[in-house]
Amino acid sequence: MYEEFKPTDPGFAQRVRDSFDKQGVMGHIGATLGEVRPGYCEIVLPYSDAVSQQHGFFHGGVVGTIADSAGGYAAYSLMGAEDGVLTVEFKLNLMAPADGEELIARGYVVRPGKTLTVSRADVVVVKNGQPTACAALQQTLMRVADRSDVIG
Amino acid sequence: MYEEFKPTDPGFAQRVRDSFDKQGVMGHIGATLGEVRPGYCEIVLPYSDAVSQQHGFFHGGVVGTIADSAGGYAAYSLMGAEDGVLTVEFKLNLMAPADGEELIARGYVVRPGKTLTVSRADVVVVKNGQPTACAALQQTLMRVADRSDVIG
Amino acid sequence: MYEEFKPTDPGFAQRVRDSFDKQGVMGHIGATLGEVRPGYCEIVLPYSDAVSQQHGFFHGGVVGTIADSAGGYAAYSLMGAEDGVLTVEFKLNLMAPADGEELIARGYVVRPGKTLTVSRADVVVVKNGQPTACAALQQTLMRVADRSDVIG
Amino acid sequence: MYEEFKPTDPGFAQRVRDSFDKQGVMGHIGATLGEVRPGYCEIVLPYSDAVSQQHGFFHGGVVGTIADSAGGYAAYSLMGAEDGVLTVEFKLNLMAPADGEELIARGYVVRPGKTLTVSRADVVVVKNGQPTACAALQQTLMRVADRSDVIG
Numbered sequence: 001m002y003e004e005f006k007p008t009d010p011g012f013a014q015r016v017r018d019s020f021d022k023q024g025v026m027g028h029i030g031a032t033l034g035e036v037r038p039g040y041c042e043i044v045l046p047y048s049d050a051v052s053q054q055h056g057f058f059h060g061g062v063v064g065t066i067a068d069s070a071g072g073y074a075a076y077s078l079m080g081a082e083d084g085v086l087t088v089e090f091k092l093n094l095m096a097p098a099d100g101e102e103l104i105a106r107g108y109v110v111r112p113g114k115t116l117t118v119s120r121a122d123v124v125v126v127k128n129g130q131p132t133a134c135a136a137l138q139q140t141l142m143r144v145a146d147r148s149d150v151i152g
Numbered sequence: 153m154y155e156e157f158k159p160t161d162p163g164f165a166q167r168v169r170d171s172f173d174k175q176g177v178m179g180h181i182g183a184t185l186g187e188v189r190p191g192y193c194e195i196v197l198p199y200s201d202a203v204s205q206q207h208g209f210f211h212g213g214v215v216g217t218i219a220d221s222a223g224g225y226a227a228y229s230l231m232g233a234e235d236g237v238l239t240v241e242f243k244l245n246l247m248a249p250a251d252g253e254e255l256i257a258r259g260y261v262v263r264p265g266k267t268l269t270v271s272r273a274d275v276v277v278v279k280n281g282q283p284t285a286c287a288a289l290q291q292t293l294m295r296v297a298d299r300s301d302v303i304g
Numbered sequence: 305m306y307e308e309f310k311p312t313d314p315g316f317a318q319r320v321r322d323s324f325d326k327q328g329v330m331g332h333i334g335a336t337l338g339e340v341r342p343g344y345c346e347i348v349l350p351y352s353d354a355v356s357q358q359h360g361f362f363h364g365g366v367v368g369t370i371a372d373s374a375g376g377y378a379a380y381s382l383m384g385a386e387d388g389v390l391t392v393e394f395k396l397n398l399m400a401p402a403d404g405e406e407l408i409a410r411g412y413v414v415r416p417g418k419t420l421t422v423s424r425a426d427v428v429v430v431k432n433g434q435p436t437a438c439a440a441l442q443q444t445l446m447r448v449a450d451r452s453d454v455i456g
Numbered sequence: 457m458y459e460e461f462k463p464t465d466p467g468f469a470q471r472v473r474d475s476f477d478k479q480g481v482m483g484h485i486g487a488t489l490g491e492v493r494p495g496y497c498e499i500v501l502p503y504s505d506a507v508s509q510q511h512g513f514f515h516g517g518v519v520g521t522i523a524d525s526a527g528g529y530a531a532y533s534l535m536g537a538e539d540g541v542l543t544v545e546f547k548l549n550l551m552a553p554a555d556g557e558e559l560i561a562r563g564y565v566v567r568p569g570k571t572l573t574v575s576r577a578d579v580v581v582v583k584n585g586q587p588t589a590c591a592a593l594q595q596t597l598m599r600v601a602d603r604s605d606v607i608g
Binding site: 022023024028049051053054059065069088090093 | 174176177204212218220242
C-alpha cells in the first residue's frame, strides 16, 4: 500500500522511538507508537476525557495532533542520524465523527526531499473493533540539518 | 482589522462560552476564552508540560487545536441558537517556534454561509511580554442545523 | 492501489466525459480525459506555451487546475445522474519542477459522502518517457443535488 | 489592512513586473498586474472563454492560478534582486461562484522568512461593478537564493 524507501540512518526506528518518548504532549494524552518502517509511522491513541470534545468523541485538534506526528515521524525516519525535523504546515480533513475507543494514525512519505518532505496520514477510529476512516492529512516537513534536538 | 458581522442569535457570546466550557480537551490543557464578538473569537493558552514538544515549546498539534477552535467558534458565533458546527477541514502553517509563556489564537470569519463558513485564525506566542506571529490557519466549517449538541 | 467503489449512476463514465467536454478551460489548454472508473479519474495534458511558466516548465496553477479537475471528476463519478459537484477547497503540494512533455493527474476518492466528498490527486510529469511525481492534492467537494448543470 | 514591509531590493516593483511578463500562462489567459507594493501584489483577469468552466463562470483552477501568482509575487517583492521563488504549496477555498466580468486577486505576505515565506490572497469577482469575495488562499513560498531565473 505504501511506497518502500531506503533509510539513510540504519538506526532510524530507535531514533523515532527516542524522540517520541520525549514529547510531553504525546505521553500526556496517552498516545503510543505502533509500527515504524522507513517512510512510515503509526501512532495509537486510546479514548479518554483528556482528548474529548463536547459530544464525547475525540477532539478534532487531537486527531490533527496525532496525524501531524505520524506524518512527521514518517518523514523523520528517512532523515540522517543528526537531523531534526519541523512541520512547515499541514492540512487535515475531518471526514467522520471520531467516535470510538481508539484512534490509529498511519503516516507515510509521499516524496522525500533534501530540504522539504511531503507526507500524508490516514486516521481511522476503531469502535467495537471496527475501523472507520475519519481523517486525512497532507503535510510539508522541513529537515533541519545537524540539529537532532529539533523536533516539532 | 476584522470584518464586522451581524449575529443571528443575540445570545451568541454566552452560547460560545457554554460550549467552550463543555470541551474536555480545552479545560484539560488549560485554555481559556478571551474576547468573543460576532465572527470573532480569541483563545488563550498558558505554557505547561501538557502542551509541550521535545524542545520545550508549544507542540504544533496544540497550536493547531486552539487555532481550529478559535476559527470554529468565530463561525459558530454567527450561527443560530439551535445550530451545531463541525470542522470540515483546516490548513495550518507553523511559521516560527511557539517559544513563550502564552499562546493567543484569534479566529475570524472570512465568509459566512448557510451551509459552509470559511474562517482564518492568527496565532501569536508571547515571550517576555512580546508577541510573535507563529501560526496561520485557514479552515472550512459546516453548520449542522438544529443540532446545538454537535460541536467539533 | 485505489479503493474500489460502486457507482450510483451506471452511466457515470459518459456523464464525466460529457461534462469534461463542456469545460472551456480544459479544451483551451489541451487537456484530455484518460481512464475513468468509479471514484477515479485521469487527466492528461501535453506541454505547450499556453501552460508554461517563465522557465519553460508547466505553471503551478495549471498543475493545480488539472489536479483539481481529476479529483473533482473522481468524486463526480460516484454521484447521481442528476447531481452537480463543486470544489469547496483544495490543497496542493508542488514537489518537483513540472519539467517534461506531459502531465498526468490521477484523482481518486478517499471518502465519499452524502454532502461532502474528500478526494486526493497525484500528478506526475513525464520527461523522455520517465514519470516523476511532481504534485499532490487533497480536496473537498460538495454534491449539489439535482443540479447536473453545476460543475466547478 | 495589510502589514507594511520594507523591501530588500529597491527595484522590487520592476523586478516583479519583468517576471510577470515572462509567464506564458498569464499572458495567455489575459491576466495583468495591478498594484505592487512591498509584500503586496494585485492581479486582474477579465472574463473570457479561455478561463471558463461549463457554467460560464471563471474556472476554479484559474482562480487558483491567479491567487497563487498574487501571493507568490507578494513574497517575491520582499526577496533580493538575485533571488528566485517557488510555490511549495497552497490551499484555496472557493467560497462563491466566480460569476462576473473580472477577477481581482490581492496577495499579501503574512510572514516573510529567510527560506520560507507564508502569504495569503483574497480574490473578488466583480459583476456589474460590484465585488464579491469568491476565494481565499494560504500558501508557502520558498526563496531560491541567487537563482533569479527560477519563478514558479
